[in-house]
Amino acid sequence: MDYKPLPIGVDNFEKLITRGYYYIDKTLLIREILDKKADVNLFTCPRRFGKTLNMSMLQYFFEDATGYNGEKKDNRYLFDGLKIMDAGEKYLNYMGKYPVISLSLKAAKQPDFEMAYAMLARQIAEEYKRHYFILQGDMLQSDRERYEKIVAETAQKKDFADSLKFLSQCMEKYYGRKVIILIDEYDVPLENAYERNFYPEMTDFIRSLFESALKTNSSLEFAVITGCLRISKERIFTGMNNLKIISILNEQYDEYFGFTEKEVVKMCEDYSMPQKYDIIREWYNGYVFGNVNVYNPWSLIQFVDDLQSSIDRYPSSYWANTSSNSIVRKLIELADEEIKEEIEGLIEGRTLIKPIHEDITYDEVYRTMDNLWNFMFFTGYFRKVRAWMDEGTKQQYVELAIPNEEVRYIFRNKVLTWFHEKVDETDRTGLFTAIINKDVQKMEEELSDMLLETISFNDAYESFYHGFIAGVLTGMKGYIVKSNREGGRGRSDIFIKPLTRRKAAFVIEFKIAEKFDELDRRAGDALKQIEDRGYARELNDDGYGQVIRYGIAFHGKDCLVKLGE
Numbered sequence: 001m002d003y004k005p006l007p008i009g010v011d012n013f014e015k016l017i018t019r020g021y022y023y024i025d026k027t028l029l030i031r032e033i034l035d036k037k038a039d040v041n042l043f044t045c046p047r048r049f050g051k052t053l054n055m056s057m058l059q060y061f062f063e064d065a066t067g068y069n070g071e072k073k074d075n076r077y078l079f080d081g082l083k084i085m086d087a088g089e090k091y092l093n094y095m096g097k098y099p100v101i102s103l104s105l106k107a108a109k110q111p112d113f114e115m116a117y118a119m120l121a122r123q124i125a126e127e128y129k130r131h132y133f134i135l136q137g138d139m140l141q142s143d144r145e146r147y148e149k150i151v152a153e154t155a156q157k158k159d160f161a162d163s164l165k166f167l168s169q170c171m172e173k174y175y176g177r178k179v180i181i182l183i184d185e186y187d188v189p190l191e192n193a194y195e196r197n198f199y200p201e202m203t204d205f206i207r208s209l210f211e212s213a214l215k216t217n218s219s220l221e222f223a224v225i226t227g228c229l230r231i232s233k234e235r236i237f238t239g240m241n242n243l244k245i246i247s248i249l250n251e252q253y254d255e256y257f258g259f260t261e262k263e264v265v266k267m268c269e270d271y272s273m274p275q276k277y278d279i280i281r282e283w284y285n286g287y288v289f290g291n292v293n294v295y296n297p298w299s300l301i302q303f304v305d306d307l308q309s310s311i312d313r314y315p316s317s318y319w320a321n322t323s324s325n326s327i328v329r330k331l332i333e334l335a336d337e338e339i340k341e342e343i344e345g346l347i348e349g350r351t352l353i354k355p356i357h358e359d360i361t362y363d364e365v366y367r368t369m370d371n372l373w374n375f376m377f378f379t380g381y382f383r384k385v386r387a388w389m390d391e392g393t394k395q396q397y398v399e400l401a402i403p404n405e406e407v408r409y410i411f412r413n414k415v416l417t418w419f420h421e422k423v424d425e426t427d428r429t430g431l432f433t434a435i436i437n438k439d440v441q442k443m444e445e446e447l448s449d450m451l452l453e454t455i456s457f458n459d460a461y462e463s464f465y466h467g468f469i470a471g472v473l474t475g476m477k478g479y480i481v482k483s484n485r486e487g488g489r490g491r492s493d494i495f496i497k498p499l500t501r502r503k504a505a506f507v508i509e510f511k512i513a514e515k516f517d518e519l520d521r522r523a524g525d526a527l528k529q530i531e532d533r534g535y536a537r538e539l540n541d542d543g544y545g546q547v548i549r550y551g552i553a554f555h556g557k558d559c560l561v562k563l564g565e
Contacts, residue, residue, distance in 0.1 A: 004021060005020065006305045011053045012053075013057040014060055014075075016053070017078045024259055025082050026256045027082045027083050030062075030094075031084060031087045032252070033058075033224065040222070041222070041225065042226075043227075044229055044246070044378065048298035051184065051227075051257060052104070052185070052226070059182055060075045061095055062095070063096065064175060075095075079095075097177065101171070101179060101181045103124065103164070104123065104184040113201045116189055116192065116196075117202075120205070124160060125150055125152070137174040139170065143166075143170065160209075164213035165216070168220060172219040182224050186206070187227035187231060188227075189206060190231060191362050194365075199362060203236065211238060214242075215239065228378070228379050249290070249384070251290035254290025255292050257294070258295055259297050259300060264277070273304070276304075284300045285403070287383050288384045288385075298319055299406055302316075320410045327376055328410055331376065333418070340455050347408060347412060349401075350401075352400045352401075354370060354400060360378075380403075380407075381410075383403035385399040386398070412464075419453070419468070424474075431443065431447070431473075435476075435496070447559045450472055451557040454468070465554050466483065469493065469552070470483045478498060479498050480496070480499070482494070493508055494509075496508070497544070501544055504546040505548070506548045507549050508550045508551075509529055509552070511553050511554075513554065518553070521553075523561065525553075536549065548564065549564025550562070
């Protein structure tokens, strides 16, 4: 059976439709925007949840595509068969009737302010070029010269600071109608500027650009802005009483970003893989926008595409690869013992209650742990289980959980990566010496100290502790550390082989104790397994005359080491 290609990375609406990509219809977003009649709409939701495609769809619906020669391009065909076409003439009367300014700010992700500003100026200049034909209309010479300077990117910073307002004024005069402004990924320059240490300069420029275009612009019909995070009004949207903010907590528009349960079920049917629905749900479901259960569209599309090549393919954390996920790393680095326990609980599937507030600026994210939890919630690392307001304090609270296996994988991976990097910076000679000298008390002390520095998770004990042991033993001078090698009638956990056979080799087996008082028994079980399954035989056969056995039992951050007879 021939299936429609899946739009991996396709965020241009015209390209998606004309090339016949699979499309989950979100066009009724147009109807809601027109019904709500907000002057400036700010949509915030996690990255890769369809914001850019929706912005492109809005542009193709509303834009009067009259060219310099007076010929008008009719985009109606792009919407044939889509839901908005059945919404009624009340909405279709808006199609192709407005001049549109469309601007993405993601190009401003640059190493310094000069480059970031230059890229923003270039994006603005490109939008001026797209409407260059309006210079053929009636325009003052001074305005014409200013327009040309912006096109050439030679205008002064003050001219770029109110360039969107100026362009909308020129367009209103040319078309005789007010202008729709679409600004995508508005907070990318701000996040990048904070990380690169030029946040104040970028904040000042973005504020000037937005205030002139969105607050004091009589040529504006309405505007739509998208981003991951709501930036405090005091920093960017100063005094904008015409701003309507729609975040993942809002019930309005809650079905237009991400895929709903019904849409995912249909997608599985359309690609003849209904048997994969349960694993898709486990890995990519779990977000709650308003009152709607939502799937991660980026990861879902990637996985369904991979399943077409191999129906038995394992799911992957596609979303994790779209950024560094440095925010998870930062949470782990800043965590005290209480926060570590909270992270462990989340990884294990428990929930966490935190106060919630939406007005965060990037320079405030790391000032308090509450800000960091908030930032991670609004950018997609946690889902809302429930929300309520304390009647006494009027503080809003949200019960948080990790949404799915994909995000849980990000946490596990970052925890282990962070821990291994910390281990590399730690002096482990005391541990190595204790192993060689058969000093089990010192081994316990060293291992317990290292465990206290990291985060464990009970639903992944074996992989965690195996990674822990293998990690701390790397760098043992004069020895080769092998993990999960075949030996005897099974698999030993760890072999430590000296480069010279004149020295003793080591076999380490570990067990997990469900209770603290079971540590001694479980360490004994580990030693018994070494003997029963002949794990030392491979080392004996390889010429090592002396093989020392260690059984280690773990319970949380406690361990007990036993030496074999």
